[in-house]
Amino acid sequence: MLRITVPNDIQERLHLALMKAGDRECGGVLMGEHVGVNHFAVRELSLQKPGGIASFVRSLTGAVKAIQAFCRARGDNFTRFNYLGEWHSHPLFSVQPSSTDHATMRSLATDVKVGANFAVLLIFRLNSNCKLEGSAHTYLPDGSIYQSVLDLENVQ
Numbered sequence: 325m326l327r328i329t330v331p332n333d334i335q336e337r338l339h340l341a342l343m344k345a346g347d348r349e350c351g352g353v354l355m356g357e358h359v360g361v362n363h364f365a366v367r368e369l370s371l372q373k374p375g376g377i378a379s380f381v382r383s384l385t386g387a388v389k390a391i392q393a394f395c396r397a398r399g400d401n402f403t404r405f406n407y408l409g410e411w412h413s414h415p416l417f418s419v420q421p422s423s424t425d426h427a428t429m430r431s432l433a434t435d436v437k438v439g440a441n442f443a444v445l446l447i448f449r450l451n452s453n454c455k456l457e458g459s460a461h462t463y464l465p466d467g468s469i470y471q472s473v474l475d476l477e478n479v480q
């Protein structure tokens with residue numbers, strides 16, 4: 325099972341993005357570092373303009389530049405730093421992926437053009453105490469889906 329750590333600085337950015345988006349869904353791509361066996365840490369994320377619809381529309385083309393810049397800044401060390409997956413918010417409902425989310429991520433993970441070994445989907449929302457909560461799922465090229473551990477480091 326994969327474990328995905330979201331460090332404090334990334335959590336703060338998510339928190340701000342979700343506050344700003346309010347009832348609108350927002351999201352983007354995740355870039356991560358391989359920090360241990362089956363363990364990744366989110367190091368960078370992109371934020372697309374929030375849309376007014378509660379559906380998750382991915383646009384990898386808009387994110388390619390962000391991914392390339394992230395990798396280049398880290399010496400193109402692709403086994404350690406790479407595209408990790410996607411994130412978006414569910415401001416008004418549970419952080420579990422919808423059937424559309426599952427289908428979108430499966431088609432991404434099984435797309436030979438993308439050539440990913442796996443793709444992670446993180447879904448976040450702010451709970452009634454305005455605290456960040458979320459879920460993590462991993463999608464493999466063979467079409468399988470695994471619930472993963474979302475590790476939210478505590479804000480000091």
Ligand SMILES: [Zn+2]
Pocket residue numbers: 380412413414421422425447
């Ligand atoms: Zn969703």
